[in-house]
Amino acid sequence: MALTLLTAVVAAFSVACCYPTAFQELGRSHKNRTSIKFLAVGDWGGLPYPPYVTAVQKATAREMGIVADQMGADFILALGDNFYYKGVDSVDSPRFQETYEAVFTAKSLQVPWYVIAGNHDHAGNVQAQIQYSQRSNRWKFPSYYYELNFHIPNTERTLTIIMLDTVKLCGNSLDYADEKPRGPLSRAAANRQLVWLQERLARSKADFLLVAGHYPVWSVSEHGPTQCLLQDLRPLLNKYKATAYLCGHDHNLQYIEESDVGYVVSGAGNFLDPDVRHWNQVPKGSVKFFTGKASTLGGFVHAEVTKDTMTVTFFQAKGTSLYRTVLPRRDFN
Template sequence: MHLTVRCAASTGLVAATLILAACGDSTPPAGGAAPVPSDARVRFIAIGDPGTGSDNQFAVGEAMAQVCASRGCDFVVELGDNIYLSGVSGIYDEQFETKFEAPYAALDVPFFLVLGNHDNSLGPGEGSANRRGDFQVDYHYRSDRTSEKWNMPARYYTFTAPLGSAAPLVEFWGLDSNPLAAIVPDLDPAWLWPIYGATQLQWLQETSQASSARWKIAMSHHPYLSNGLHGNAGSADGTSPLVPGTISAQPWKEFVEAGICAEGFDLHLQGHDHDLEWIKPQPQCGDTHFIVSGAADSPRNFGDAERNEVFYQQDQVLGFFWFEVTQGSLLGAVYQLDGDGRPQVAFEKTLTK
């Protein structure tokens, strides 16, 4: 499979310092971007917080395969907390098999993943060990993997779809939110949010402005807006914006507003809260829609179901989002698993441009 990506270099086995590097071919075709065929379409599933290896994760994997068989899927995006409770200890950690390869064996499509707090932890999710997340980047480059489904070429990167096309209909930005929103900040100065966050933000702005895609979609683990237990960036987990460091996710709030909001992204796909939400655009972020899809394994209750206005929300269910993108429309469908594990459409909405 040929992919065109633009990304930042790994900080693990393939690089020792935080630097920006070209990854793949980011040069537009001669004479400008190729025209997108009028019949082009992209179909994908968005899941989050799946990686326990439990019966629930296997059930969601089977439900996803059923939806892909009936409606079509080009790929899956996975929104972090890929491996619970504290990521992996190396590229040969058996958890890649038990918590990714095995649960999704029925799916024959690539996955594009971002890192969550549990992927960057020494304990149960504090997010203070970002170099642990680098093992998940390095797994992308392991030559003897069970499959080639796992795609995470860097801690933050872009890819375009249709996959391998010279005429992108949609471009995705996989973002690294943990250094800007961890409960316990990483003591390594390389991950300080004024440094790491500023570098990532500049990259996001530059690649967004260079993009020729009709639709722009960001994906991250930590939410900007959420009615779940963690809440909105800036006051996450009940903290004050005045609290120093990253625990309130105030640095992440500022990052999203200067990047995703200012650059006019169409969707921001988010995890971290274990529920399903389609949040209405907010005045401070233009026309960007916010999707929380974190119910792929361990659903739980909302924190405050009235915190943000929504088109749809549901807690305490297993489920995921399915999307179809064409030149003029973006259709999103929420799937919930019924008592027999079968996927049922709970809500659909179409955006047009």
């Protein structure tokens, strides 16, 4: 028991040293600003054959550019499944150009993209995606999991976003077989990430604390709730009063609210799926919004974090917002 505890403490100390707290710089002038704005999109990864994009991805990219221009976006969260169907094979893969650089071309999208890997990325070479950070001015993928910290301009408030690798936590899944994650490839690696996560959550004094991963904790759609995350992540989100959890994996837009945590599914960047087969496997009354209709042409989330609130707006790619919710800053009492 003592040895196990010592191992956990050493692991927590080592990862804390490897991931020192640092605050990201916001690119736009913030002289008169009092908020941070960002977009979140998952499952946006095109196709592995010509034309290397889908109609949904193109429409989503176009509308993301419009919303970022009109409402503002300091950065973008890319929530995994960045390259269908088997990720990329090397940092020299033409997919970076064909499915990313040549698609998200709007001037307003030339901001940092903070990236995590999804199950399809793990079917390829995730390390190559991490290495691409050295080739691109906006692609930011420093490690399989990492922490982002921001000062909200002209306030004393802070925002923290913890980016997870849920495939390393829970295992990979075969979408075509509707297979659930069967457990991590390395239990030791999964435990290291959990120890790191708990340490980061426990020490966070951020006014807004977000966690992002690819797999959903709660979802009403094809993949449904992720058992591994319900067991290992959800209790931590509750205990440490996380503001929200953002994810993709299911190819639609969902907002689920449970135990004062907002669960945002933004997986409509490349395909659309109206499936609601797991509607009765989430807490009753927790689903506040859902759409996977083909007529939306795709979708994503815009968020604005101010001194006291975080406003989350779901957009459809054919223009106009679909749903908006407001989350309060953390209450430490």
